Amino acid sequence: MRDLPKSEVYEQEFRYMPWGILIEKVLALIQREALRNGNVIDLMCGPGYLLGEIAKRRSDLSLEGIDIDPGFIRHAQEKYAGIAFQQADVLSWNSDRSYDVVLCTGGIHHLHYDQQIQFLERIPSLLTPNGFAIFADPYIDDFSMELERRQAAAKLGYEYMMATIRNGAPNEIVKAAVDILYNDVMGFEFKTSLRKLEPTFRRLFSEVEMNKTWPEFTSEFGDYYLVCRNAFH
Ligand SMILES: C[S@@+](CC[C@H](N)C(=O)[O-])C[C@H]1O[C@@H](n2cnc3c(N)ncnc32)[C@H](O)[C@@H]1O
Numbered sequence: 513m514r515d516l517p518k519s520e521v522y523e524q525e526f527r528y529m530p531w532g533i534l535i536e537k538v539l540a541l542i543q544r545e546a547l548r549n550g551n552v553i554d555l556m557c558g559p560g561y562l563l564g565e566i567a568k569r570r571s572d573l574s575l576e577g578i579d580i581d582p583g584f585i586r587h588a589q590e591k592y593a594g595i596a597f598q599q600a601d602v603l604s605w606n607s608d609r610s611y612d613v614v615l616c617t618g619g620i621h622h623l624h625y626d627q628q629i630q631f632l633e634r635i636p637s638l639l640t641p642n643g644f645a646i647f648a649d650p651y652i653d654d655f656s657m658e659l660e661r662r663q664a665a666a667k668l669g670y671e672y673m674m675a676t677i678r679n680g681a682p683n684e685i686v687k688a689a690v691d692i693l694y695n696d697v698m699g700f701e702f703k704t705s706l707r708k709l710e711p712t713f714r715r716l717f718s719e720v721e722m723n724k725t726w727p728e729f730t731s732e733f734g735d736y737y738l739v740c741r742n743a744f745h
Pocket residue numbers: 516555556557558559562578579580581584600601602603616617618619622623
């Protein structure tokens with residue numbers, strides 16, 4: 513896994529990187545559609561920003577966050593009182609509760625390719641019958657060999673960096689965008705194509721709604737969030 517940016521830089525990224533557009537859409541969806549007095553879990557929650565924003569918009573919801581990084585969890589616990597944060601590995605973490613909303617934003621590409629499906633397979637059993645899961649991630653163009661994967665990662669990374677610079681980002685945020693490109697091209701993180709994961713989403717959930725938030729031009733790569741529901745729905 514790459515060295516993650518400090519919590520403060522991380523939250524600033526939303527203002528300048530295309531990812532911020534996606535996060536706003538996800539927040540609006542939860543604000544609109546989460547069950548009244550329902551519960552929400554954010555898997556791989558990072559420093560807790562998303563849950564903090566959900567708490568401001570929907571004070572009726574009960575919120576939990578899980579992340580493997582102790583620094584992020586400490587930051588989240590200090591900053592967002594009233595939200596239950598726990599340091600755990602999502603691949604081994606277990607819960608006897610079920611959730612009305614399961615969130616995972618920017619998390620899948622942090623898991624090794626052979627763990628991504630294993631992780632997704634755990635989610636349907638965490639959902640209440642009428643619940644939904646949101647999986648948001650940047651995806652690269654489809655690839656079949658390492659050379660193509662690197663090129664696809666470079667393409668996403670370049671466009672991401674250009675958009676961040678165009679948005680007037682300060683140096684440390686531009687550096688974070690450069691780091692994303694570097695980590696993806698070098699294979700320290702595991703961005704994949706939606707074409708590779710779509711069959712898994714469709715196998716596990718009866719409804720899969722795919723939404724692309726960036727870039728505006730036609731492309732296979734980009735930021736997507738998928739809203740997935742169980743067969744009982
Ligand atoms: C790109 S960040 C996304 C954070 C947040 N969800 C967001 O949208 O900003 C990915 C997060 O996944 C966490 N992570 C990576 N592998 C994990 C694992 N196996 N279990 C729990 N968290 C993990 C990292 O610590 C990091 O905070």
